[in-house]
Amino acid sequence: MAVNEAQEMVEVTIDGITTQVPKGTLVIEAARRVGVMIPHFCYHPKLAPDANCRMCLVEIEKMPKLQTSCSMPVAPGMVVRSSVPNVKQARQSVLELILANHPLDCPVCDQGGRCDLQDLSHQYTPTTSSFHELKRVFPKRYFGPLIETQMNRCVTCMRCVRYCDEVMDVKALAASQRGTLTEIVAFGGHELDCEYCGGCVQICPVGALVSRLSMYEYRPWMLKRAETICGYCGDGCHITIQTKNNELIEVNSTFGAGRNNGDLCARGYFGLHASEHPDRLHTPKLRRDGEWVDVPWEEALERVANEFIRIKAAHGPDAIGGLITARCTNEDLYVFQKFMRLVVGTNQLDSSARYGQINAVQALRRVQGTHSWSVAYEDILSADAILLVGTNITETNPITGLKVKEAVKKNGAQLITLEALTSAVGPISNIALLASHHLPVTPDQFGAAVIGLVKAVMEEGMVDSELSSRSPEYVQAISEQIGRVAWSEIEGRTGLPPTSFKESARAFEKADRGVILVGQGVLRAPGGYGITVNLLDLLLLTGKLSRLGCGLAPLSEENNDQGAIEMGAVSEFLPGARDLNDTQGRKELASVWGQEVPAGNGRSLTQMFEDAKSGKLKAMLIVGENPVASLPPGEEVEQALGNLEFLACQELFLTETALLAHVVLPACSYAEKDGTFTNTEGHVQAVRKAIESLGESRPDWEIFSALSVGMGHPIEYENVKAIGKEIRSVIPGARTLGPSPVPPLPDVEQVNHYVQSGFREDLVSRYQLSERGGHGADSLILAVTQSLYHSGKFSTRAKGLLRVQDKGVLSMNPGDAERLGVEEGGGVKLSNAQEQIETPVTLRDRVPEGVIFFPEHFDEKIRRLFRMTLDPQTAVPYYKLTRVKVEKA
Amino acid sequence: MKILLKNMEQPGYTGSLKEYEQTGGYQALRRVVGGMEPNDLIDMVKASGLRGRGGAGFPTGVKWGFIPKDHPGPRYLCCNADESEPGTFKDRQLMERDPHQVLEGIGISCYAIGAQIAYIYIRGEFRLGFQILEKAIQEARQAGYVGKNVLGSGVTIDIYVHAGAGAYICGEETALLESLEGKRGKPRTKPPFPATHGLYQKPTVVNNVETLANLPHIVNRGAEWFSSIGSPPKSTGTRIFCLSGHIKKPGNYEVPMGTTFRELIDEHGGGMRSEKPLKAFIPGGASAPFLTPDHLDVKMDFEDVAKAGSMLGSGGVTVMEEGTSMVWAALRLMEFFNHESCGKCTPCREGSSWIVQILQRIRAGRGRMQDLETLSTICGNIGGRTVCAFGDAEIAPVLSTLQHWRHEYEALIREAEAAHPPKSEIPVLSL
Amino acid sequence: MIFAKYKDQVEELLSRYPVKRSALLPLLYIAQKEEGYVSESAMKEIGKILGLTPPQVYETVTFYTMFHLKPIGKFHLQVCRSLMCALVGSDDLVGWIHRRLGISPGQTTNDKMFTLSAVECLGSCGTGPMMQVNDDYFEQLNEEKVGRILDDLKTHGTCPLKSGPFMFPEPVR
């Protein structure tokens, strides 16, 4: 947690009210504290003062001229007056000057009704204007597919440009020309090409930048608002969904709100319409003689319940398996696992947290005894050094990325980036450009590079002396093991000389507060679990694991990956992420549930598919997951599921997986649900219903409940609150909702256990360079990765996001392209032992040479090139990396 | 009394390093780097009373004194050679005719404030000056006056010329810094001031070319000598006045401060170019309020000109003869300011284009009496409320012509109202 | 690629500043000299050299009047129109040029030889009326001189009437 340094206080008097504020506070903020609201346009607490609009002028005693309160820090004894006549006159005059060239087109302006210019004009009532000249008129230009500019309305406060630069580090907006002709444009007046975070639209105090998705759709006072949490990534941003007549209109987030502090990404700001896609399922469906027929809920539920009863009777409860998406709420996930365990009577259940998050949680549990971060966003902001490992942070966890940017840009943190990313300037921000130490590696070599860092720590005398004396055998064992890895080998793998590792390790080691962020590039790639444990070793060795403000922060990809694990919706854990065989845990659960947790091990999702293939598993309930489209076709999930006697799906859409089902039950999206999500930090946040359920769709937990009734073993709740209450009663220390999370501290006993013996079992394999995949001279590493504009497949139904990215295109370094003779937009042929496919190419400087990326949200074809391997310890399926031969098509 | 123009007025003087050295050039630099304490140098310049020649007239030694002594990082000197103030053309002559005098001044200033790098920010249009300076720097570098080890003293002073690209506002010191950083030339909000947060947020001094050119002479001949020249104690030394407009002999004239305008115009400038008498003059560049024949005996020092309601500014003196339309003159300057407003702050950005439109309308015979009220009000709403001093500058021509020649405005408007009688105004509900 | 052949010059320029972006205006000058105007590809190339996004380069470029975003005539006649020159006849100068070339400010001759602009003060108020042609100043102009300058430029590409190092008034010998 951020520690408040003792702050020097300064006494100021504002409009007669005397108060103490911290030194350095701006007058406008000091005034706000005593309830004096000083009008402004250009000022924004997120941005460095620019003092250009001159709206915030105040009188300050002993100063000759009026001063801008937005840029003036308080001084001891300062006396400020903001309501004297000449200040009021100054404000009126600024408004009159702004209105001189303003088109006054409020009747057709989307900002009308929530516009600072309207509100302040109303307040200061310059009811007549002496302006009788011609207004400056900008011709309309096409700005981009999602944002429109109305430059005649612009007040030239530069908030948009400053936000894009200072907060986002994107720098896509240009203020062109000068004087009254100053106009906000994209490069050369072309179409905007950027991260599409929507921040410029949000921060514009007037209607000069508007979202094209909601333009002319509403007047603000017609809208209903719901404060909720974005359903896309693990960052868990606060959003306000605004609706009209049960239609999704737009999303906002306000300064200070949520863990995102009002910032959003493209998915959050422009992605909300996925929930209302016309393909949404509105009624339960049954496959009858190969045809889909709509049936009433009663019939569908009865069918599912009866099939499960029948199969359970015939083959035992373990012939039925369950799989759920980590996009569901905690309440859904909790009721799901309870349904599987108590009603079906099996531990064969898993969720999409298996795809990577489980690696993180297992590593944390093993080394420090927590199942979530021991730090929070505040610790990133106050860190002295931050190490990013395989995060692809801007695309995957954009808001956590903003925290890193803020830590570096505002607070001067050292940033070490171990990423498959070239530090090149491009249309979307590049975190490597902010790095003090950039370690570019190909995405298959994160493990080797982490070994390099640990080796540097061992060899350069950076090991915490206290640890050396307390646990010499731990330090010794790692030292011995890592001594077997030669620098030349590490250099051969990573292309980086020993000095790079030594300097980076030193920068991290000498920091008082060091935070490591590890992302999908590690968690979802071969060896992910071991590499994560090694990163915890790095923290331990540098004496940071248990130090306040330091810790490992694994980034979750899906919005509720963390919640799925905490709710026990994975095969190895009970609720509270306690081991399935934890007798104490089972006892406690049994006392609340009034029934024993079934015996027998759980099976992970890939194991369940194997069992389906072999005929051991007879039926499945799949909730919101689409393994047929996610896993490589070579893994024959489709055949496996086809083999089942019975498959039921709860879904929003008729996905590839749902198409194989016998019954499909229409579920609600997050926009129609109440409940909670747990974000990547482990912070539990309230999800609130923004619209009524579409058609006959129902929240997932209600469907489980209904099935339980149908199966003669009712688990019923009055509402989600009741579920929440039960969750808190079965999970000791379950975090309650609050403004900021209090992260758990590493468990001393567990850490002791780890350094005494817990580290040993896989030490050799963890500190060994992995096998190198086969490769020839013409082969490149192909990775499917997260795109900034999409999240899973759900977002590919969002009309806004499709306007930015509507298909998968292979991205490639221009150098590689040149060698292959491929040009922007040209095609390539990718081939390996499995398959051969063709795809168009885009050239991007940020893609490292020797690597090609494909966005995972599109094009099922590409998956044919991949095969799956399983993590021996965590059963995580890895299938996002391969090597391919690339030729010009 | 010539100090700055003395060398170049010698016949055949080309400003080469050799010639400059022959006139005693670079002795001052040799003296300071040879062991003068920077603090003593600063005190000397303070004692000389030298004030900035760029426009604001801030005491140079005092400005240097603001540079934090204990700052660990680099500091910078920027020589302001943007010379874009209409009516001013003295720095151009100093740079093109005697570049080493400027370079020596830069060296001395760098030494005083501990700067190892100086940038000469020259307006982009001065291509010739740019080349001459580049060549002179090369000469000086070879001779050991510029570079890593100036005259064997161990002191580093690097000088680079940096060309602007057409923006008057980049003469304003913080806009200059922004421009030098490769950005739009928008003035910064102050505080913080360049002395602590200047170029690249490091301590920085910005000095005008003419200011710097005075330094070698002060070091050579002493503060006392300098402070005895001109109109002590507040306006010491000479100044180069740039005479332009309806004058017989326009040009640059170096005279001691405190000389009267009448002497400058009649004796140096040879009087008006035709029979028509003087009607108005601008005493210190486009930013200075217009004065009238009544002010001809005002002494050209900072205080007296301020008392007369104007300012000495950049030293550009423009005279206008009887028959010149003051509305037209104000409009021309206002068009300049409107063209050059950077657009950062509301009053200047919106106000300048509004004023231009009103003046154009009045000139075009479409004026209305209430326009004059409006003009004063807009000017009042600009003055003192902008980010930089450009706002105060741009209202000077309008306010001063309105003050002294209001009848000219009124005459135009009366004609207009006679030709196009005002229609009844649309009634406005007053609340 | 413009800058490949200016590698040394670019490096020297970059060495002058502790922060790369400072070299932006100098690089833009090179680009404009090379192509006659600042092209979009040049802006992108400069962005790459300096680590700036193209919009960052663009916003700087458009602030300054001396950069052209479109090709202009071979000779850019820039007549100072500010008050001091106007007092001594700069409007006439525009008229003389119009009479000879048929172009008004903002226009280019059909043969793409001359572009005329009315610009603000060029810092030679004592020697007006005046104009700048590309890098050179031509001062104390009258109709005859202007004729000669335009002819010379057309035929020889330069004109001896251009100003040398400035000194005005010249000292009496």
Ligand SMILES: Cc1cc2nc3c(=O)[nH]c(=O)nc-3n(C[C@H](O)[C@H](O)[C@H](O)COP(=O)(O)O)c2cc1C
């Ligand atoms: C709008 C504006 C334009 C300016 N233009 C110039 C200029 O072209 N040359 C100059 O030396 N100072 C100019 N100044 C003054 C500078 O801001 C600064 O005061 C000066 O360079 C300081 O140097 P000095 O103390 O040696 O005079 C200008 C100021 C303003 C407000």
Ligand code: SF4
């Ligand atoms: S996708 Fe992630 S970062 Fe973007 S708005 Fe949603 S929660 Fe926030």
Ligand code: FES
């Ligand atoms: S809010 Fe202070 S100047 Fe704009």
